[in-house]
Amino acid sequence: MENQSVKKINIAGNIGYVISILLIVCSIAAMVGLGIGLIATAVVSNNEINVKIATNVDISSKGNFINKIIPFVSIDGVNLRNITEEVKDDIKVNDEDISELSIQEQDGGLNIKAKTNEITISMKKITIFLAATFVYLLVVTIALYKIKSLMKSLKTAETPFTPEIIKKMTTFANTLIAVVLARTIHGGFVTLLTSGKEFNLSFDLSSILLVAVIYLLIFVFKYGAELQKESDETV
Secondary structure, three states: OHHHHHHHHHHHHHHHHHHHHHHHHHHHHHHHHHHHHHHHHHHOOOOEEEEOOEEEEEEEOOOOHHHHHHHHOEEOOEEHHHHHHHOOOOEEOOOOOEEEEEEEEEOOEEEEEEEEOOEEEEHHHHHHHHHHHHHHHHHHHHHHHHHHHHHHHHOOOOOOOOHHHHHHHHHHHHHHHHHHHHHHHHHHHHHHHHHOOOOOOOOOHHHHHHHHHHHHHHHHHHHHHHHHHHHHHHO
């Protein structure tokens, strides 16, 4: 029974070892692409790009559903029925993202045309974002190397309760903390770039829970190692 359990651990170690190598290759390839993009954006980091987007949306439904909800919808305090009946040209909208809006009734629904406010994209922000992404991937790659080392030990281990495996699990868990922190900082840069808001840190509770579970497993493995040591000494 024990041999069967050890064989399953070895198989899991082999599979994890192969997967970790594939993930490392993908991560390094992504880092190379990011590095090239980072160099390109750094050269023009003082430039800005101005963008305006126009879109056209057709909303329709079977029956009379759209017409029934029109009286209950308002834009900037103006009822949608009044807009579709009285306003023929584009209207100015007091919105953070949309500058102009036109709404016209059509068979079974509405035709909505909208233009966004001018969006200024700073190449300097993009450069910072790419740099943050590069650092994040670097930390992830280091974590993948740590788990590869752990899987390499597991695929040939006669028992998982050894000081070597426990040490490698602890090293991986410590690296995972760095991954969570790097991901949090990277998320702040994403918010800064996409919304233009201030840099804001937001922690992912699921990632924190994952780290806590891994540390809990480490304590279980340490306890198992102590029990195995006592058993070996007794024999």
